[in-house]
Amino acid sequence: MSYRNILELLKLPENSHCADCGKPDPDWASCNMGVFVCLQCSGVHRISSIGKVKSTQLDNMEHDLIEFMRSHGNQRSKDEYEACVPPFYYIPTEKDVMVLKEQWIRAKYERREFTRDTNSLYAVEYKEGYLWKKGRDNGQFLKRLFVFSESEGLLKYYTKDKHFGPKGKIPIQSLNAMFQGDKIKHPHGLEITCVVDGRTRSIYVYHENGAEIVTWYNVLRSARFNYLKKTFPGTAEAELIPKITRSYTKSGYMAKTGPTQKEAFKKRWFNLDSEERKLLYYKKPLDPFEQGGLFIGSNKCGYQVSEGLNKNSKWDTGIVIKTPEREFVFTCENTKEQKEWLEALREIIFRPMTTQDVTEEARFRKSTKK
Numbered sequence: 001m002s003y004r005n006i007l008e009l010l011k012l013p014e015n016s017h018c019a020d021c022g023k024p025d026p027d028w029a030s031c032n033m034g035v036f037v038c039l040q041c042s043g044v045h046r047i048s049s050i051g052k053v054k055s056t057q058l059d060n061m062e063h064d065l066i067e068f069m070r071s072h073g074n075q076r077s078k079d080e081y082e083a084c085v086p087p088f089y090y091i092p093t094e095k096d097v098m099v100l101k102e103q104w105i106r107a108k109y110e111r112r113e114f115t116r117d118t119n120s121l122y123a124v125e126y127k128e129g130y131l132w133k134k135g136r137d138n139g140q141f142l143k144r145l146f147v148f149s150e151s152e153g154l155l156k157y158y159t160k161d162k163h164f165g166p167k168g169k170i171p172i173q174s175l176n177a178m179f180q181g182d183k184i185k186h187p188h189g190l191e192i193t194c195v196v197d198g199r200t201r202s203i204y205v206y207h208e209n210g211a212e213i214v215t216w217y218n219v220l221r222s223a224r225f226n227y228l229k230k231t232f233p234g235t236a237e238a239e240l241i242p243k244i245t246r247s248y249t250k251s252g253y254m255a256k257t258g259p260t261q262k263e264a265f266k267k268r269w270f271n272l273d274s275e276e277r278k279l280l281y282y283k284k285p286l287d288p289f290e291q292g293g294l295f296i297g298s299n300k301c302g303y304q305v306s307e308g309l310n311k312n313s314k315w316d317t318g319i320v321i322k323t324p325e326r327e328f329v330f331t332c333e334n335t336k337e338q339k340e341w342l343e344a345l346r347e348i349i350f351r352p353m354t355t356q357d358v359t360e361e362a363r364f365r366k367s368t369k370k
C-alpha cells in the first residue's frame, strides 16, 4: 500500500526530476525537506544537517512520511527555498562537479540563502582572500592573495604584500571561470581564463573549503553579469546568462600533424570553446597559454569537418577540419573520442555566425598570420 503511494507521488510531473540537480527519475526522499532527489544529491542531504534520506525503492515508508512528502514535494520546496536565487548564481545540473551541487544544496536548505534576497552575498564590489594557485612554470600550488575590485573591473593576485603590486591582473571583460576538478586534480579546482594579446591565459586555483571556492565563482559571475548588462544594454537577461561563464564543450588529447601533413603526429591537449568558436591546443593540460588554435567558423563560410580519410591507417580515428586557409588533421585516441569530437565540432560548424563571430574571425586570422 505504502509503496504504491510513494510511486504515485513520484509520477507527478513536479517530482519527475531531482529537486537539486534536475536528474530524471529521482528515487530518494529527503525526509525533513519533503523533496525527491537523486542518489548523489541524497548523499549531500545525508551528510549535512538537512537530515535523513530514504530510498523510495528499498526503504519502508510509514504513512506519516508519505503524507509529509505528499504535502511538500519538489515544487513547494522550489517555491520556498529558491524564491530569491540571484540571476547570475550558477544552478548546477547533474553533469556538474560535486562541489557545485553540494554547495547549492547547502546554500538552499542549510543556510537558507535563497529564501530571502541574498544578492548582497555575491553581488559584492570587493572581495579578497587567498586561493592556492598553480605556479606558472611548475606543478606546485602556492598560496596567493586574490583581490576582486568591481571599480577597477579586475581580479588581481599578489605573491607578496599588497604594497609590492599585483603579480597578475585578469580583466572581468574577458574573464571566464570553470570547475576543472579532474584536470587540476583537486575536487575544488577552478580554471580562470582571460584573453591577453589574442591568446588565452589560464590560471588554475583551488580552495580547501568548498563554500569559499563556490562563493568566488559566483562573485566573479556577478561581476561578469554586471559587465554584460552595461556592455549590452537592452539585451534580455536570458540571453546574457549563458555568456556569464562557460565550460569547454570538450577537452582531451588528440595528435596533430603540421601544414604539409607529412610532419610527425604530436600529442597535444585540446580545449573546445563552443561559445567562442575556438579549438585551442596545448603541450600539457595545465599550460598557462595555448600553443596554437583554430577559429571554427560555419559551413556557410567555408568551414568543414569530416572523418579522416584512409590515406594512412593512422588516420582511421582522424578528424579533418577545413578552414578557408588550410586543412588540419588530428587523430583521436579511439573511435569513441573521434565520434565525440566530430559531434562537438559539427554543432559549431552548423551554427550560423553572428556579426561578433565575423569580427572575431578576422581578428583571429590576423593574429595567426604573424
Ligand SMILES: [Zn+2]
Pocket: 018, 019, 020, 021, 022, 023, 037, 038, 039, 040, 041, 042, 094
Ligand atoms: Zn540530484
